[in-house]
Amino acid sequence: xxxxxxxxxxxxxxxxAARPQRVVSQAVGTDELLLALADPGQIAALSHIGRDxxxxxxxxxxxxxxxxxxxxxxxxxxxxxxxxxxxSFTRPETLALLRRAGVRLVVLDRFDSLExxxxxxxxxxxxxxxxxxxxALIAQCRGRVQNLADRLQGARPVRVLTAGAYPFTAGSxxxxxxxxxxxxxxxxxAEAGLKGHAPTPSEKLLTWNAEVLVISGDRPDGxxxxxxxxxxxxxxxxxxFKAGRFxxxxxxxxxxxxxxxxxxxxxxxxxLHPERFR
Amino acid sequence: xxxxxALLALAFLASLAFGELRLSxxxxxxALTGGGDDIARTVVRDFRLPRALVGxxxxxxxxxxxxxxxxxxxxxxxxPGLLGVxxxxxxxxxxxxxxxxxxxxxxxxxxxxxxASIVGAFGATGAVLMLAQRGAGTERxxxxxxxxxxxxxxxxxxxxxxxxxxxxxxxxxxxWLMGGLESRSWEHVWMGVPAIVAGxxxxxxLGRAMDLLSLGEQSAQSLGVDVRRLRRQLIVLSxxxxxxxxxxxxxxxxxxxxxxxxxxxxxxxxxxxxxxxSMLGGAAFxxxxxxxxxTFPIGLRLGVVTALVGGPFFLWLLRRPR
Numbered sequence: 363x364x365x366x367x368x369x370x371x372x373x374x375x376x377x378x379a380a381r382p383q384r385v386v387s388q389a390v391g392t393d394e395l396l397l398a399l400a401d402p403g404q405i406a407a408l409s410h411i412g413r414d415x416x417x418x419x420x421x422x423x424x425x426x427x428x429x430x431x432x433x434x435x436x437x438x439x440x441x442x443x444x445x446x447x448x449x450s451f452t453r454p455e456t457l458a459l460l461r462r463a464g465v466r467l468v469v470l471d472r473f474d475s476l477e478x479x480x481x482x483x484x485x486x487x488x489x490x491x492x493x494x495x496x497x498a499l500i501a502q503c504r505g506r507v508q509n510l511a512d513r514l515q516g517a518r519p520v521r522v523l524t525a526g527a528y529p530f531t532a533g534s535x536x537x538x539x540x541x542x543x544x545x546x547x548x549x550x551x552a553e554a555g556l557k558g559h560a561p562t563p564s565e566k567l568l569t570w571n572a573e574v575l576v577i578s579g580d581r582p583d584g585x586x587x588x589x590x591x592x593x594x595x596x597x598x599x600x601x602x603f604k605a606g607r608f609x610x611x612x613x614x615x616x617x618x619x620x621x622x623x624x625x626x627x628x629x630x631x632x633x634l635h636p637e638r639f640r
Numbered sequence: 641x642x643x644x645x646a647l648l649a650l651a652f653l654a655s656l657a658f659g660e661l662r663l664s665x666x667x668x669x670x671a672l673t674g675g676g677d678d679i680a681r682t683v684v685r686d687f688r689l690p691r692a693l694v695g696x697x698x699x700x701x702x703x704x705x706x707x708x709x710x711x712x713x714x715x716x717x718x719x720p721g722l723l724g725v726x727x728x729x730x731x732x733x734x735x736x737x738x739x740x741x742x743x744x745x746x747x748x749x750x751x752x753x754x755x756a757s758i759v760g761a762f763g764a765t766g767a768v769l770m771l772a773q774r775g776a777g778t779e780r781x782x783x784x785x786x787x788x789x790x791x792x793x794x795x796x797x798x799x800x801x802x803x804x805x806x807x808x809x810x811x812x813x814x815x816w817l818m819g820g821l822e823s824r825s826w827e828h829v830w831m832g833v834p835a836i837v838a839g840x841x842x843x844x845x846l847g848r849a850m851d852l853l854s855l856g857e858q859s860a861q862s863l864g865v866d867v868r869r870l871r872r873q874l875i876v877l878s879x880x881x882x883x884x885x886x887x888x889x890x891x892x893x894x895x896x897x898x899x900x901x902x903x904x905x906x907x908x909x910x911x912x913x914x915x916x917x918s919m920l921g922g923a924a925f926x927x928x929x930x931x932x933x934x935t936f937p938i939g940l941r942l943g944v945v946t947a948l949v950g951g952p953f954f955l956w957l958l959r960r961p962r
Contacts, residue, residue, distance in 0.1 A: 416806075528808040529822070529939070561939045564822065565660040565683045590808070593750045595690075595825040599682050 381491035382445035382466070386438050388430070388456070390418045392447035392470060394620035395482060397423050398499055399492045406441040409433065419614045419622040435459035445489055449473075473619035475540060476507065483621065503621050510544060510624075510631055513638045519548040520634040522609075523572035525597055526579075527590040531562040537617060538576075545630035546638075547576075564596035572600065574607045574634065578617075584610025609633040641913075644920040648696070651927035655692035656684060659934055686825070694824040695930050696923040697836040698889040699899075701881035703922020704840055706896030707914055708878040711850045712871065713778055720882040720896035723781070723875075724764040724788035729886035730816040731792045731799075732760020737812050738799040750827050754887040757816070761883030764788055769875070818941035819892035821930045832888035839881045840919055846873060847912035854909070894946040895922050898954050905957060925950070 384406040387396045393412040396405060397420045410430040415421040430437040435456045438446055443465055448457060450471035460467050468489055472478035480500045487496025524531055524538050532538035533549070533556025542549040550570040551560075575597075579587035588608060591597040598604075615626045632639050657668050663680055670676040671684035705720035712718065721727060736756040771784040796817065803809045815822075849870050852860040861867050885892065899922045900914065907913055929945040 526808055528811045530811075563660050564687055568679045568682060569661070594823045595686055596823065599686060 382443075382489065384441060384443050385445045385447065385490065386430070386441050386443040387412070387447045388433060388438055388452055389447070389449040391449050391473060391619040392486075393418055393424060394420045394618065394622050395470075395486045396447055396490075398621065399483065399487050399495050400490050401492075402426070404490060406443055407438075410437065415612075415614060417614055419612075419618050419620070419625070421614070435463065439463055439465070447486065447489075474535075474537075476503070476544075476621075476624075479503075479619070479621050479623075499621065503624055506624050507544065507627070510627055514546040514631060514635060517546045517635050517638060519546055521550050521553075521571060521573040522547045522576050522634070523550050523567070523570065523574075523602075525562075525575040525577055525591055526587055527594070529562050530559045531556065533557050533560055537619065537623070541576075541616070541623070541626055541630060544624075544627035546635050547574075547630060562596075567596050567600060572602050574609055575600070575602050576609050576611060576616075576630065578611050578613040578615075582610065582612055584608060641917065641920075644917055644924065648920050648924040648927070651924045651931070652692055652696065654931055655695065655927050656688050658931060659683065659688055690826050690829045691821050691824045691930070692927060693829050693833055694888050695821045695927050697829075697833040698821075698885040698892065699895060699923035699926025700840055700919040701836045701885040701922070702892060702896040702926070703899040703918035703920075704843055704915060705878040705881045705885070706922070707900040707911065707918045708843065708850070708874050709896070710900055711854055711911060712874050712878070713782060714854060714856075715782075716901065717897075719893075720878065720885070721789070721891065721893070723768045723785040723879070724792050725761045725879050725882040726886045726891045727789050727792035727796070728764025729757040729761035729883055730891050731795050732763070733757040733816050733887075733890075734796050734799050734813050735760070737809050737816075738803050750825070751831065754828070754831050757887040758883050760792075761879070761886055764792060765875075765879040765883075814941065816890045817943075819890035819943035819946075820933070820941055821889055822933075824888065828888045832884050836881060836884050839877055839884070843877050843881075844915055846870065846877075847910075847915045850874070850911040850915075851909075854911070889942070891943060892926065892946055893943050894950045895926055898950045899925055902954065902957060 381404065383404055385396060385400060385404050386407045387393045387405075387409055390409050390412055393408045396408070405427050407428040407430055408424045410433050411417045412424040413421050413429050418424060428441070431440075433452070433456065438456075438460060445466045445468065446460055448460070448467060448469050450469055452469070457467070457469060468485065470482045470485065472481060480503070483496045483500055484493075487493045522542060531551045534552035535558055539549050539552055541547070542552075550572045554566065554570055575591075577584045577587040577591070579585070587610070591603060609630060611626050611629055615623065615629070618626065656672070657663070657665060661679075661683055663671070663683065667676055667680045668684050671680040672689075674681070702720050706718075709718035709720060709722055710716060713722070733753045733756050736753060768781065768784050768788055771788075796813070800810065800813050803813070849860070849865050852863050852865050853867065853870060855863075857867050860870075882896070900918045903914060903917045903921050907917060926942075926946070929949055930942060932945045932949065933940045933942055
């Protein structure tokens with residue numbers, strides 16, 4: 363019996379050893395993936411803004427782990443990582459320095475759709491030796507999205523516009539468009555032909571007939587953003603603004619590029635189509 | 641003079657007539673008189689009209705302030721921002737913006753940022769005047785201005801970097817650094833226009849004394865000008881005008897430098913004419929540049945356009961054989 367156990371242990375050793383034990387995530391988007399898949403013991407450090415709830419959906423969980431001092435290569439290497447997760451929007455100098463240091467570096471470069479997110483989950487799962495956990499999470503995500511689609515089946519899309527003090531709005535091919543597509547919403551900016559993030563028009567807004575303004579801000583109820591919008595003439599004359607038809611989604615959730623954004627779909631769908639969630 | 645008035649009138653009418661939405665002249669006219677559909681009325685009366693009025697006032701203020709600074713320092717390089725007034729104005733507003741996420745103060749009222757800007761602008765001028773008080777020589781004042789500009793600019797850059805990642809705040813900081821007339825409303829008209837008009841009216845009678853000042857302080861003094869008093873009046877009025885222009889439009893460069901020069905080349909150096917001409921010319925130039933930012937809605941900033949349009953034109957004018 364003992365022999366058998368010893369044998370089993372020996373056989374399992376390379377497997378255990380292959381799992382990285384000091385993983386550092388350099389970006390917020392990779393923080394959220396890493397936290398979802400890794401054993402707590404595998405995480406050496408998370409990104410430097412990962413504990414800030416304005417930027418990361420996983421800020422509360424991130425509190426339990428060390429954080430990078432800065433986003434540069436030296437801050438990463440200080441933790442003597444055996445695996446570094448970074449994103450394609452990480453500064454190229456930083457990536458080059460990390461590569462030169464000989465650390466195993468995985469750069470995730472697709473964040474546009476949920477399928478991209480699933481692909482990223484699979485990559486991170488494989489790197490961590492947590493393939494089963496990744497597959498289970500993907501299946502769970504697919505279930506939530508399917509459930510949402512079933513509930514919204516046949517619902518009239520609500521005309522929405524993303525509004526903020528930042529003078530750009532999101533058209534087609536953006537994470538906001540992806541949010542609308544999953545939440546029973548019609549993005550009026552995309553309908554008007556805006557592609558990507560484009561300067562917010564002022565006069566044309568009046569003709570877009572947005573029924574609801576989707577806002578995000580530092581405060582969960584969006585009151586800070588609303589107050590800002592009240593100062594901008596082309597927002598405060600909109601019927602949706604005057605009637606107070608807002609949906610506030612936390613900024614970190616709105617811009618999340620991980621599977622956590624499904625929560626944003628659910629929140630927006632619930633707010634726009636309450637009758638479907640009774 | 642009639643040419644400039646006509647240009648300004650043209651620019652003003654164009655500002656009302658053109659924009660994102662295509663409105664016919666008849667629609668614009670009926671919107672102005674309270675008729676037409678809701679959208680046209682809102683666009684013309686609540687968007688375009690205040691924007692044009694603020695632009696005109698800011699342009700006039702900067703043109704006038706430029707003339708004054710160039711006469712005051714008897715230096716062709718002088719411009720409204722020379723003493724740190726605009727930098728101070730920008731820093732005042734930016735400081736409130738940067739603290740806003742913590743305090744929620746800037747969100748409280750539309751007036752907060754312009755007021756903070758005015759406080760910053762006057763703070764900067766007060767500092768320069770105090771630094772230059774002893775001796776109060778022109779050169780010392782100039783150098784104090786350069787130093788203060790660097791200091792205030794560093795403050796703004798510092799706040800810009802500490803708020804990096806806060807896109808909304810950063811976008812607003814860019815407004816203050818590069819100027820703009822977007823999202824101007826009637827509040828901005830009331831804040832800026834009456835005071836700018838008053839400042840310009842107070843400045844106009846000083847043209848003759850400024851002519852004498854350009855002969856040199858001693859000559860002016862011997863010709864009966866109270867030079868100390870004149871200099872004080874000039875610096876105070878020029879500061880007020882620049883501060884107000886910055887408060888409603890951010891730092892708009894180049895207008896105050898180029899417009900007086902162009903008009904001096906065209907109509908000669910007589911300040912009795914140069915002052916009103918620069919007000920009209922500054923207003924028309926700023927409106928024209930704002931029309932450019934509206935025609936190409938790719939996020940062009942007003943301060944960028946004034947330099948992009950004004951720079952080459954000015955170079956051409958300087959190289960032209962006389």
